[in-house]
Amino acid sequence: MPVRSNHLRGHNATALLQGDRVNYFGHAAIASERRRDADFVLGAMLPDFAAMLRTVCPDAASEPLRAGLSFHHDTDAVFHDCPTFGALNLTGLRELRAGGVGRGPARAAAHLGTELLLDAVLADQDAYRRCYLAALEHARDAARELSWRDTRAAEGFLWLTARLHGRGVSLHEGDPERIAQRLARALEGRPRLEPNPTELAAITRWLDQQRPRVVRAAESLLTELRHGLALREQERARDFFPTHG
Secondary structure, eight states, X not given: OOOOOXXXXXBOHHHHHHTOSOOHHHHHHHHHHHOOOHHHHHHHHHHHHHHHTTSOOOEEOSHHHHHHHHHHHHHHHHHTTOHHHHHHHHXXXXXXXXXXOOHHHHHHHHHHHHHHHHXXXXXXXXXXXXXXXXXXXXXXXXXXXXXXXXXHHHHHHHHHHHHHHHHTTGGGOOOHHHHHHHHHHHHTTOTTTOOOHHHHHHHHHHHHHHHHHHHHXXXXXXXXXXXXXXHHHHXXXXXXXXXXX
């Protein structure tokens, strides 16, 4: 059981350590394909870390951190529009509803469960693991470039990134029971989304069925994501450098 630091009093330190709220590893992995420098990859995880600390995202003084933050939001926008993700999500929702899971918990589990299963696929790649861990190791040096809302949030960021680095990539394994518990903690206290014990058991069984589908679909999904991100960058470049007929 981790010791709860004074500056994290009021946070659930165990939940923070488990990385319940968000798929920050996936953001780090995709960011590392664009730029491998630690500041950029760390910036791509910052919105997730801020959510885990239940605070607003910090202002970043350096260009790589700001670029990583922007890339995080681009990735989210493109990823959720990917046809393969939509199909996996819809299949999951239908199966979970058929398995007796209420609409709210089923929607949340289909979406988050698919994302976390994809994280597990990405975590098998050594290059992604190295970039993720390098970014976490760099967090203390990068902290001087970040302006958090208050001292507590700044200290929480240092604590969180150090603990995640110490855990390595074991948090991102694809065991269905472990992912189900992460989902349960993520949705705890949200009446419309939190699964009851019977629903959680059904979600665990579904995750076991969904895992091989995500493995098979991962390359298609990543291809769609990369293509969408490239198009988004091209559109931004056209807006910045308009052509004249």
